[in-house]
Amino acid sequence: MTEERRIGVYICHCGGNISDYVDVAAVREALKDEPGVVVAETTMFACSDGTQHDMINDIRGQGLDGLVVASCSPKLHQITFRGVSKRADINPYAYTQVNIREQDSWAHGDDPEGATAKAIGLVRAGIAKSRNSSDLVPLVVETTSATMVVGAGIAGLRAAIGLADVGLHVYLVEREPTLGGWVATFGAMFPNDQDGRQQIAHLTEEVAKRPAITVFTNAELVGKSGSFGNYVAEVRINGEPSETIRATVGSIVIATGFDTYEPEAGEFGYGIEGVVTLPEFKAMVDASDGTLTHGGKPVRTIAYIYCVGSRQPAGGNEYCSKYCCAASCHASLEVGKIDPSIHQYHLNRDIRTYGKYELLYTQSREQGSVYMRYPDDTPPTVELTEKGQLTVTTIDALTQSEELAIPADLVVLVTGMVPRANEGLTGLLKLPVGDDGFYNEIHPKLRPVETVVDGVMIAGACQAPKTASESVGSGLAAVAQSAAILKKGVAELDPLVAVVNDAACTGCGECLKGCPYDAIDQTMCDGRTVALIIPSVCKGCxxxxxxxxxxxxxxxxxxxVQMRAMIDSLVEVAVS
Amino acid sequence: MSLEAPQGGAFKPRILVFSTHNISDPGIDLAGSRHMHYPAPVSTIAVPCSSGLKPSWIVHALQAGIDGVFIASDGDECAYLPDCSERTARIASQAQDLLRAKGIEPQRLKMAAVCSVCAESFVKYMNEFSHVLAELGPVGTIAA
Structure with a gap:
């Protein structure tokens, strides 16, 4: 009885993201009299608190039983407006999100008329879907109050402690024989000079104090089965012989970190004696016994070349690695503590010591470091002269375009972060990878640690270049998100599963053979054998x-019925 | 071959894309997020998995006046079905048989795997398919 439906339709301007190209008023005008539509409004920001409140008032005041919001991708706000439906006590599955931003206004900025016509078709299809929806009740599954953290660097360790402290069991899986990742290899770190090794030692002690944390080293996540809330994770512990254990977990936090950029042979002289990467240099400074030497000789002059492996032209690593400017300024201060008379030249494209780290840059300059900007299109060159002198040639873009040759004892290539080679894990969990090779969250602001894989979160530098403190912050965000999912003890799953029409079923068994999840069984109905789909096992594919x-x-x-009605709605005149 | 979309005034074929929530639909979203252009008469309906499409829906769309149907399939990345590529291919070939029987050009159905970051290839497919359909002309109105 579709004509009895009472549907509210809200068409969003998204500030101007949509309405700059789609005539939202025309869309409203075209659809306000569609069958079942009781309320049709345009709104500046459908997701704003005020508009959500208005929708709830409309639902209650006008007795609506279905909702259609035409705004952005369902990946962003389907959950928001299903929530609005729930709060207004109508069926959340009578809500339809229509994507007129990513799949319309943003893609057809060259054709506003076409974009508007398309929006009318898409929203009409959305209305048809809501109009033909049936009342559905979410499936409730009990969740396992345990989490697996993959990667025990600073983000993973801190997350494991946080998860244990909110009362979840934690399986901490580390591929290496020891815990701590990169930070465990560092001495004094910016911004407050705390020793990385000591910070990791402290975190490792805290982990050991918590019986709720089970640590596996030399171990890798190699299998995942089950469904959201109750994943069965298979962990291989490498050794002679290898051993495989299984753990049931409600969520998985991926904190596999980064790799450091490895320059190509010859890139800024890499391969020449005395040309080192930032991590190699950091290790030399950290290991200093009060002097800085290289190849048995005291280091008197250091030349840093910034942005090696970062901010590359299209096709390379186009991103900024974000931590390296501050890390290099900090390293220069550490060098100054060893011997303030060492000359330090910082050849950079820009110095991005953002926020509080700017103070490190100021201190470094005050201490005598010389910062010179090189033009983007003329990077420095590094060579060994005939006399065996390591020399960096550069142009100081801010003074004059004359070439300067700097004889140096050590050239530090300020290398950035790159994603780890983790194809096995990425493929296993179906983690979404961005163009840059780092893992993608659902939304950078609204859902920053969740991935499109339900219950699988990302934290730390596997997501993007991050400082240690930012990594820890995202690790703790993953703790909060895991707790939000698992502390209730139950999770609601979409009831969007397959159902059998008993009257039409002939019991042939073809569907049983085609379901790899064994979600289909057979049962007797009115003396006939018919297929029976088990909702909690059905994946809804x-x-x-x-x-x-x-x-x-x-x-x-x-x-x-819904699919045919949607298809018909997309064409102006439906063929009967 | 030019990959430009047909210009104003010319017949603009109406295309229905079936996408999948977790794989091809994010790829199509990404094309928009990057403000890449493809013809506006391309509209998308998302389903969980391309192996769940009924051949009869494709026939229905072309009979209703859609000029072409494009299945942006999950391919090997499908989280549901290990044999998703084969299943979707079987659905497409069944639909083409039905189309032939009804005198509708089977070229009006196209299928390709579109991954969650395949924005560029999606735009390319749309521009190419739009060209093919423009040459075929509007879908014939054939009594079912």
Missing amino acids: GGCVPLCSEDAIDLLGYTD
């Missing part, structure tokens, strides 16, 4: 739907 020669299976939310 719909793979069985086209296998049925009798059209007896529907996927809820994507029923035959």
Whole structure:
């Protein structure tokens, strides 16, 4: 009885992201009299608190039973407006999110008329979907109050402690034989000179104090099965012989960190004796016994070359690695503590010591370090002269365009961060990887640690270049998000599963054979054998739907009636 | 071959894309997020998995006046079905058989795997498919 539906339609300007190209008023005008539409409004920001409140008032005041919001991708706000529906006590599955931003205004800025026509079709299809929705109740599953943290660097360690402290069991899985990752190799770190090794030692002690944390070293996550809230994670502990254990966990936090950029042979003289990367230099400074020497000789002059492996042209690492400017300024201060008479030249493109780290830059200059900017298109060159002198040639872009040759004892290539080679893990968990090779969150501001894989979160520098403190911050965000999912003890799953029309089913068994999850069984109904789909096991893929020669299976939310109505809505005149 | 979309005034074929929530739909979103252009008469309906599409929906769309249907399939990345590529290919070939029987050009159905970051290839597919359909002309109105 679709004509009895009472649907509210809200078309979002998104500031101007949508309305600059799509005539939202025309979309409203075209659809306000569609069957079942009771309220049709345009709104500046549909996701704002005020508009959500207005929607709830409309739902209650006008007795609405379905909601359509035309705004951004469902990845961003489907959950928001399902929430609005729930708060207004109507069925959240009568809500349809229509994407007129990513899939319309942003893609058709060259064709505002076409974009508006497209929006009308898409919103009409959304209304048709809501109009043909049935009342559905979320499936409730009990969740396991345990989490697996993959990677025991500073982010993973801190997350493990936080997870244990909120009362979850933690399996901490580290590929290396020892805990601590990169930070465990560092001495004094910016901004407050605390020793990385000591910080890791402290975190490791805290881990050891907590019986809720089970640590596996030399171990890798090699299998994942089950479903959200109750994943079965398979961990291989490498050794002679290798051993495999299984743990049931409600969520998984990926904190696999970064690798440091390895320059190509010859890139800024890499390979020449005395040309080192930032981590190699850091190790030399950290290991200093009060002098700084290289190849048995005291180091008198250091030349730093910034942005090696970062901010590369298209096709390379286009991003800024973010930590390296501050780390180099800090390293120069550490060098000054060893011997303030060492000459230090910092050849940079810009200095990005953002926030409080700016003070390190000021201190470094005050201490005598010389900062020179080189032009983007003329980077410094490094060579060994005939006399065996390591020499850096550069142009100081801010004074004059004359070439300067700096004889140096040590050239430090200020190398950035790159994603770790983790193809196995990425493939296993189906983690989304960005163009830059780092893992992608769902939304950088609204859902910064969640991934599109339910219950799998990312933290630390596996997501993007981060400082140690930012890594710890995202680790703790993953703790909060895991707690939000798992502390209730139950999770609601979408009830968008397949269902069988008993009257049409002939019991042929084709669907049973086609389901790899064994979600389909057979049962007796009115003396006949028919297929029975087990909702808690069904993944909701719909793979069985086209296998049925009798059209007896529907996927809820994507029923035959809904799909045909949506298709018809996209064409102006439907063929009957 | 030019990959430009057909220009104003010319017949602009209406294309229905079936995408998948976790894989191809994010790829199509990404094309928009990067402000890459493809013809506006391309509209997308997302489903969980391309192996859940019914051949009859594709026939229905072309009979209703959609000029072309594009299945942006999960390919090997499908989180649900290890044989998703084969299943979706089977659905496409069944749909093409049905189209032939109804006198509708089977070229009006196209399928390709579109990954979650495949924005560029999606735009390329749309521009190419739009060209092919522009040459075929509007879908014939054939009584079912």
